Amino acid sequence: MDNKKIVELMANIYSELRELKEDRLQDRTSIELIASELRELKEDRLQDRASIELIASELRELKEDRLQDRTSIELIAAQTELLTANFEHLETEVNALKAEVNSIKEIVVRIENEQGKKINILFNGHLQNKEKIAELEKILEKM
Numbered sequence: 001m002d003n004k005k006i007v008e009l010m011a012n013i014y015s016e017l018r019e020l021k022e023d024r025l026q027d028r029t030s031i032e033l034i035a036s037e038l039r040e041l042k043e044d045r046l047q048d049r050a051s052i053e054l055i056a057s058e059l060r061e062l063k064e065d066r067l068q069d070r071t072s073i074e075l076i077a078a079q080t081e082l083l084t085a086n087f088e089h090l091e092t093e094v095n096a097l098k099a100e101v102n103s104i105k106e107i108v109v110r111i112e113n114e115q116g117k118k119i120n121i122l123f124n125g126h127l128q129n130k131e132k133i134a135e136l137e138k139i140l141e142k143m
Helices: 003-142
Strands: none
Touching: none
């Protein structure tokens, strides 16, 4: 082989080696980029896991709140039943008191009527006595 061909072959080899070196550098850059993206994905995954744990915790709290709400509702329902029973009892007592008041009113009206008549009779008797006394005083004065 002659020198020219050897130089040409060496130039080709050198050129190919340079291309391989550039490809290797590009591959290394690509690998570093992929590694960086993998790190970002891992960080995102960790953040997602933390978010999922936070959501799970909030769900547990909501479940507990719901149980507390259910207990509160049951307590309110029991208290409402008790209040309803008490109200019905009070309503019965009020009706009994109304009946008693009406009975007392009737008695008072009857007493007022009876006593009113007696007072009128006494007043009329008093007036008659007053008139008789006045007449007797006049007779006594004339004497």
